[in-house]
Amino acid sequence: MRTTDAAEALAAIAPGSHIVAGPGCGAPIGLLGALGKVASDEGWTLSSGLLLGDYPFLDAVREGRLNYRTWHVMGPIRALVADGTASYVPVRASRLVNSLAARGVDAALVRVTPPDRHGYCSLGPSASYSLDALGFARVRIGEVDPDLPWTHGRTAVPASLFDALVESAEPTPSYHSSTADATSRRIADHILGLLPSEPTLQIGIGAIPESVVSSLGGTGLGRVRFAGMATDDMVDLSEAGVLDTGGDEPAILAPELMGSARLMDFADRNPDVALFPSSYSHNPAVLGGIERFVSINTAIEVDLSGQVNSEMVKGRQVSGIGGSLDFVEAATRSPGGLRVIALPSTTPDGKHSRIVSAIGPNGTVTIPRSMVDTVVTEYGVARLEGRTHRERIDALIAIAHPDHRDALTAQAGVAR
Numbered sequence: 246m247r248t249t250d251a252a253e254a255l256a257a258i259a260p261g262s263h264i265v266a267g268p269g270c271g272a273p274i275g276l277l278g279a280l281g282k283v284a285s286d287e288g289w290t291l292s293s294g295l296l297l298g299d300y301p302f303l304d305a306v307r308e309g310r311l312n313y314r315t316w317h318v319m320g321p322i323r324a325l326v327a328d329g330t331a332s333y334v335p336v337r338a339s340r341l342v343n344s345l346a347a348r349g350v351d352a353a354l355v356r357v358t359p360p361d362r363h364g365y366c367s368l369g370p371s372a373s374y375s376l377d378a379l380g381f382a383r384v385r386i387g388e389v390d391p392d393l394p395w396t397h398g399r400t401a402v403p404a405s406l407f408d409a410l411v412e413s414a415e416p417t418p419s420y421h422s423s424t425a426d427a428t429s430r431r432i433a434d435h436i437l438g439l440l441p442s443e444p445t446l447q448i449g450i451g452a453i454p455e456s457v458v459s460s461l462g463g464t465g466l467g468r469v470r471f472a473g474m475a476t477d478d479m480v481d482l483s484e485a486g487v488l489d490t491g492g493d494e495p496a497i498l499a500p501e502l503m504g505s506a507r508l509m510d511f512a513d514r515n516p517d518v519a520l521f522p523s524s525y526s527h528n529p530a531v532l533g534g535i536e537r538f539v540s541i542n543t544a545i546e547v548d549l550s551g552q553v554n555s556e557m558v559k560g561r562q563v564s565g566i567g568g569s570l571d572f573v574e575a576a577t578r579s580p581g582g583l584r585v586i587a588l589p590s591t592t593p594d595g596k597h598s599r600i601v602s603a604i605g606p607n608g609t610v611t612i613p614r615s616m617v618d619t620v621v622t623e624y625g626v627a628r629l630e631g632r633t634h635r636e637r638i639d640a641l642i643a644i645a646h647p648d649h650r651d652a653l654t655a656q657a658g659v660a661r
Contacts, residue, residue, distance in 0.1 A: 247410070248389065248409075248410045248411055248412045249409050249410070249411060250411065251275060251276055251278075251279035251388075251411050252279055252282075252283055253409070254276070254386045254408075254409035254410075254411050255276070255279060255280060255283055255386070256283075257352075257384050257386075257408055257409065258287070258289065258351065258352045258384050259287075259351065259384075260286075260287040260288050260289075261287070261288045261289070261351075262287070262288075262289055262290070262351035262352050262384075263289075263290050263292065263348060263349055263350055263351045263352075264280070264289055264290065264291045264292070264350075264351065264352045264353075264354060265291075265292050265293065265345065265350050265352070265353050265354070265374070265378040265382070266291060266292070266293040266353075266354040266355070267293070267353075267354065267355040267356055267368070267371050267374075267375040267378070268293055268294035268295050268296060268317070268371055268373065268374075268375075268501070269294070269295055269296070269297060269370065269371050269373075269418065269420065269501045269502075269503055270297065270369075270370040270371060270417060270418045270419060270420060270501070270502055270503060270504070270509070271355065271356045271368060271369055271370045271371025271375060271393075271418075271501070272293070272296050272297065272356060272371070272418050273354045273355055273356045273386075273387075273388035273413075274298075274301060274356075274388075274413075274415040274418060275388050275411065275413045275414055275415045276354045276386060276388050276411060277291075277296075277300075277301050277302050277354070278301035278302065278415070280302050280305070280311070280354070281301055281302030281303070281304060281305040281306075281311065282305075284302070284305045284310040284311040285310055286310075288312075289311055289312065290311075290312040290313070290314060291311055291312065291313050291314070292313075292314040292315065292316075292334070292348070293313075293315055294315065294316055294317045294341075294373065294374065294565075295317040295319060295565075295567075296319060296321075296418075297319075297418045297419070297420055298418060299321065300321045300322060303321065303322070303325070306325060306330060306331055307325070307330060312332075313325070313330075313331040313332070314331070314332045314333075314334055315331065315332075315333060315334065315565075316333070316334040316335070316336050316341070316344070316565050316566070316567075317564070317565035317567060318333055318562045318563060318564055318565055323561060323562070323563055326561075326562050327561045327562070333562045333565070335565070335566055336566065337527070337566055337567075337568070337570050337571055338373065338500070338523040338527040338566075338567055338568035338571055339523055339524060339527040339528050339529065339568070339571045341373065341374040341377065341523050341524070342374065342377045342522065342523070342524045345374065345377055345378060345381055346381065349381070350378050350381035350382045350383075351382065351383050351384065352382055352383065352384040352385070352386065353375070353378040353379045353381070353382035353384070353385050353386070354386050354388070355368060355371075355375045355378070355379060355385075355386075355387055355388070356368070356369065356371070356387070356388045356390050356393060356413070356417075357369065357387040357388070357389055357390070357393065357402070357410075358389070358390065358391070358393045358394075358395055359389050359391055360404035361395070364403055364404050364405065365401045365402065365403055365404065366387060366389075366401070366402055366403075366404050366407075367393070367394075367395040367396055367400045367401055367402075368396070368400040368401075368402065368520070369390070369393035369394050369395065369396055369400065369502075369509075370393065370394060370396065370417075370501060370502035370503075370509060370512070370520070371500075371501055371502070371520075372396075372398060372399060372400050372499075372500055372501070372520035372521055372522050372526070373500035373501055373522060373523045373526070373527075374522065374523055376399060376400070376402065376522050377522055377524070379402060379406065384408050385406055385407045385408050386407065386408060386409045386410075386411065387404075387407045387409070387410045387411070388410075388411050388412075388413045388415075389410050389411065389412050389413055390413045390417055392416070392417050392506075392509070393417060393509070394502070394509045394510070394512045394513035394514075395513055395514050396502070396512055396513070396514075396515075396518065396519070396520045397495070397514070397515065397516050397518065397519045397520070398495070398498075398519035398520040398521045399520070399521045399522060399525070400520050417506070417509065419504065419505045419506065420476075420503040420504055420505070421505065422455045422476055422477055422478065422504070423450075423451050423452035423455055424452060425452050425455070425456040425459070426452065428589050428623045429452040429453045429456045429589075430456055430460075431623040432453050432456070432587050432588075432589070432621055432622060432623050433453060433456035433457045433460050434460070435621045435623075435625060435626050436453075436457050436541060436585055436587060436621055437457065437460060437461070437464050437466075438626075439583060439585065439619060439621075439626065440464070440466055440539060440583070441466075441537045441539070441581055441583070442466050442467045442537075443466065443467040443468055443469065443489070443537065444466065444469060444470075444537045444538070444539045444583075445469075445470040445471065445472055445535045445536075445537060445538045445539070446458075446469060446470070446471050446472075446539050446541060447471070447472045447473035447532075447538070447539065447540045447541060447542075447568075447572045447575075447576075448471070448473060448474060448476070448541050449473070449474065449541065449542045449543055449567070449569065450474065450503070450543075451543045453541075453543055453587045453588070454541045454542070454543065454587070455476060455478060457541060458471075458476060458478040458479060458482070459478045459481070461482060461487055462481070462482060462485045462487055468487065468488070468489035469482065469487055469488060469489060470488075470489045470494075470495075470496050470497070470498075470535075471488075471496065471497045471498070471499070472497075472498045472499070472526070472532055472535070472538070472572070472575075473499060473500070473526075473527075473568060473572060474499060474500075474501055474502075474503045475497045475499040475501070475502045475503065475504065475508065475512070475518065476503055476504050476508065477504040477505055477507050477508045479497060479508070479511075480507055480508055480511045483496070483511070483517070488517070490517040491517065495516065495517055495518060495519035496517040496518070497517065497518045497519070498519055498521065498526060499518070499519070499520050499521075499526060500520065500521065500522065500523050500526040500527060500568070501520070502518075502520070523568070527568045527571040527572070528571070528575075529571055529572075529574035529575040529577075529578060530578070531575075532571075532572070532575035532578075532579070533574070533575045533576075533577070533578025533579050533582075534578070534579075535575075535579055536579060536580045536581055536582075537579065537580070537581040537582065537583075538575055538576050538579035538581075538582045538583075539576060539582065539583045539584075539585065540569075540572035540573050540575065540576040540582075540583070540584050540585065541585045541587060542555065542569045542572065542573070542585070542586055542587070542612075543555070543586070543587055543588055544586050544587075544588045544599075544611075544612075545557065545558055545563070545564075545588070545599065545608070546588070546599045546600070546601050546604065546608060547586060547588065547599070547600055547601070547617075547620050547641065548600075548601050548602060548603045548604045549600070549601070549602055549603070549637065549638045549641050549642070549653065549656075549657055550603075550614045550634060550637060550638075551614035551615075551617045551620070551629045551637050551641070552604050552610045552612070552613060552614045553586050553610070553611050553612035553613075553614075553617060554604050554608040554609055554610060554611055555569055555611040555612065556608075556609055556611050557607065557608050557609050558607075558608075559607050560606075560607040566611060569611060569612060570611065570612055570616075573612055573616050573617075574616070576618075577616060583618055583619070584616060584617055584618040584619070585618065585619050585620075585621060586612070586617055586619070586620045586621070587620075587621040587622075588620075588621075588622060589622060589623060590622040590623060590624055590644065590645055590646035590649075591646045591648075591649070595646070595648070598645055598646060598649035598652070598653065599622075600620075600622070600641050600642070600644065600645040600646075600649070600653060601653075602653060602656035602657060614629075614637075617629050617630075618630045620640075620641060620644065621644070622644045622645070622646075624643070624644045624645070624646065624647075625643065625644045626644065627640035627641045627643065627644045628640060629641075638657045641653075642654055642657070
């Protein structure tokens with residue numbers, strides 16, 4: 246395998262290029278750091294999804310040497326998106342390939358395993374849009390990480406596809422599961438009581454859905470499969486015999502592995518874990534054919550009609566659409582499927598209810614009211630499917646924090 250240094254590899258990217266970098270635990274951190282250093286007056290634009298830890302190119306963005314676009318807003322870039330220094334792209338995960346095709350990709354930067362004896366590399370933990378970006382790009386650069394897992398599914402790419410391979414000096418990015426507290430555990434307990442036997446579960450990022458996964462071992466639900474993000478807790482379920490492994494279909498069908506070295510070791514050459522691009526792994530038509538598909542997603546706020554805002558706080562973009570709407574649509578299609586929205590009843594300081602009378606101009610509707618079966622807080626479950634607008638109001642107020650129920654009742658009375 247012939248490698249070069251990052252600066253030499255990046256020199257092949259033409260001025261004015263649109264550069265797409267892989268996300269999450271498959272992010273090419275070394276290349277991104279080098280990109281931030283060498284960017285000057287080329288007029289480059291970088292696009293990516295969720296990145297973990299520091300964003301090593303942000304000085305170049307702040308100084309105007311590099312344009313940055315993202316479809317998943319994380320903490321380090323929220324202020325830059327708010328003031329217009331960086332840009333947010335609202336797109337469903339299943340439509341990422343269409344978004345890349347519409348914008349065009351001049352260069353793709355991805356993290357890969359060393360080539361095997363057949364001359365193929367694996368994209369390892371990240372398949373969501375990296376393979377599509379490589380397919381569109383004119384210049385393809387791989388950051389080679391010997392610690393990356395070789396994953397099943399659709400992650401293999403010939404080493405000959407790359408214009409340059411760069412040995413990584415950066416450790417594999419890792420994701421550490423959120424710490425559960427009493428509130429998230431109570432919400433998880435309510436969700437567990439809703440689940441059908443032998444479900445296929447989709448979970449989002451955060452303490453609540455991850456608490457659901459960590460609690461599945463003693464529920465008596467039978468063997469469980471997963472779609473969407475894969476996490477460390479799923480390794481525990483496999484060891485406990487809860488994960489439905491060894492069948493014709495993978496136990497975990499994911500666009501991304503989001504975890505530590507433990508998850509990466511578990512996924513390495515393991516046919517029970519398969520990674521596919523978002524055009525497949527987030528496709529509602531594909532996932533909707535799975536019986537008892539349950540989507541479990543968190544939210545910033547839910548209004549009294551059942552509308553869900555998962556993206557904005559006080560007019561600021563703090564997250565992205567991601568796969569939430571795709572998974573909710575999949576659960577809508579699934580025989581025996583279920584659509585769950587889970588959130589704490591208040592903001593951390595308790596001052597503001599997260600069940601609100603209406604999503605106002607400082608928020609946005611990520612998931613419409615017609616696509617929510619149940620809303621769960623630590624105070625219980627509001628069942629919305631088949632209920633009238635008045636019944637929805639009553640059900641949602643009943644699971645709001647007691648300190649805010651009178652105000653919500655008064656606001657609902659004014660709105661009627």
